Amino acid sequence: MEFRDNKAIYLQIAAYVCEHILLGKWKVDEKVSSVREMAVTLEVNPNTVMRTYELLQNKNIISNKRGIGFFVAEDALKNVKDYLKTQFIEEELPVVFRNVYLLNIGFDELETRYNTFVKETFNP
Amino acid sequence: MIKINNLNFGYSKHQLLFKNLSMQLSNGHIYGLLGKNGAGKSTLLKNLAGLVYAESGSMDVLGYNPAKRQPALLEQICFIPEEFYLPSVKIDAYVKANAVFYPNFDHPYFTSLLAEFDIPVGQKLINMSYGQKKKVIIAFGLATNAKLIIMDEPTNGLDIPSKAQFRKIMASALTEDRCIIISTHQVRDLDNLIDTVIMLDENSVALKASVEEITDKLVFKRVKEIDETVIYSEPSLAGFNAVMPNFHKEDSKLDLELLFNAVLAEKNKLKPIFN
Numbered sequence: 441m442e443f444r445d446n447k448a449i450y451l452q453i454a455a456y457v458c459e460h461i462l463l464g465k466w467k468v469d470e471k472v473s474s475v476r477e478m479a480v481t482l483e484v485n486p487n488t489v490m491r492t493y494e495l496l497q498n499k500n501i502i503s504n505k506r507g508i509g510f511f512v513a514e515d516a517l518k519n520v521k522d523y524l525k526t527q528f529i530e531e532e533l534p535v536v537f538r539n540v541y542l543l544n545i546g547f548d549e550l551e552t553r554y555n556t557f558v559k560e561t562f563n564p
Numbered sequence: 565m566i567k568i569n570n571l572n573f574g575y576s577k578h579q580l581l582f583k584n585l586s587m588q589l590s591n592g593h594i595y596g597l598l599g600k601n602g603a604g605k606s607t608l609l610k611n612l613a614g615l616v617y618a619e620s621g622s623m624d625v626l627g628y629n630p631a632k633r634q635p636a637l638l639e640q641i642c643f644i645p646e647e648f649y650l651p652s653v654k655i656d657a658y659v660k661a662n663a664v665f666y667p668n669f670d671h672p673y674f675t676s677l678l679a680e681f682d683i684p685v686g687q688k689l690i691n692m693s694y695g696q697k698k699k700v701i702i703a704f705g706l707a708t709n710a711k712l713i714i715m716d717e718p719t720n721g722l723d724i725p726s727k728a729q730f731r732k733i734m735a736s737a738l739t740e741d742r743c744i745i746i747s748t749h750q751v752r753d754l755d756n757l758i759d760t761v762i763m764l765d766e767n768s769v770a771l772k773a774s775v776e777e778i779t780d781k782l783v784f785k786r787v788k789e790i791d792e793t794v795i796y797s798e799p800s801l802a803g804f805n806a807v808m809p810n811f812h813k814e815d816s817k818l819d820l821e822l823l824f825n826a827v828l829a830e831k832n833k834l835k836p837i838f839n
Contacts, residue, residue: 446786448779448815449756476736483731484756485594486738491776 449484453492455527456482458501458520461512468517472502472510499523565591565712565743566612571621573604573611580619581607583767591711592740596758597747598824603764605747606646609714612745613643626711639666642710646717650689650697658689659704666708674707680729695721702730706737713737713744719753727753751820761820763827770827773838775818781837783810784819795833796826809837 443452460466472478475493479486493510496502501520503513513519540550566589574580581604589595599605610616611623614630614637623630628637651658655678663669678685681699689697698721705713719727734757738744745762748754761778763771773781787794788803797806805819807826827834 443756443817446784446817448817451815479735479738480732482756483728483735485759486735487593487759488756488775 450488450491450495453478453482453484453489454495455524457492457496458524461501461516461520466512468512468514470512471508472512474509565589565626567622567624569622571611571623572619573607573616574619577619580767584621585768587762587769587772589743589745591743592738593760594734594738594744594746594758595760595762596751596754596820597745597762597764598751598820599764600828605764606716608764609643609716609745609747612712613641613714614638615643640711642705642708642713644701644705644715644718646720648697648701650700652688652690654688655683655685655700662704666710668709670707670709674703677703677706677733680733681726695723695726698722699726706733711742713742715744715746717748717750718746719748719750731757751824755818755820761823763824765828765831770831771834771838778823779810779816779818781810782807782823783814784816784822785814796822796830798822798825
């Protein structure tokens, strides 16, 4: 995993975990990497990973089973989407909108490009 | 785990390096000790390890005064200095002579660390490169299972893959009952490993705060223009890299180099934010 230079590390780790869940690499009720394993893999302080896991617990994306570890929560998939959607709308969409406005890109053009993108990327 | 109270220290009586330095450190953290050349990073570490003695003030490390150099404390301290000497023997002889001082020394762990660092075991220590020697003493130090781990510029001399291995090893070495202090200038080698920043400047502690507290109070970001809210900034490709008060509870990534320069340049603006 490559860390970007502007976003807090614990949030980048949260996005990494969310992506694993979205892509089905970690399924509901499966154990997620322990704090230590994750810290070693990503070469970060275990306290940072703990902060990520606390955040994801609050969002009901993972749950802590005392003494055993962290597991993907029951409604994780829905909660991941809600969490990522909020983030996208708050952080990334304004940047896109700014360019759409500045460069006079019409909604028709956007729609065509969007449809082509979906077709090429997700149903090749 | 560590309490320092009003420490006064100088290599000469007339010129004090630390004036009334006070600080507390607890276990379960990796502290990053930063400061300019000559700010006293190595000296502070040596004070903690009982290698130099203060003029006045008190120091409590795991319930002991390090200046007394009691074996019960020294067996709980692993000190990796920046400059070191290793004798003309092979690793097994070195371990045989030195591991006995550390009752919790873990031989299998030592062997696994050497393998991870790719150290040629059969070679004499004196014939190894600086980086290889450094990896040997890091492996030895961690294998002592000491509660207090002090490292002075540990990544100096390590090649690129070894730095990544070092970060992995340190991430797994941090346990609830351990305190790790790393002094460094190579902030990019270690910035995701450190959870609390200690910065020395002008004879004392200029800043001691966790990464969480720093990014709670300050925001680090790229801005196009500088206004009066900016505490400190440096020009960059797309405008300025700026440090400013975090009024809007924004999440940003701590930029240690920028923070370092901000503390040096704008101490008066930063002090009230952290008190």
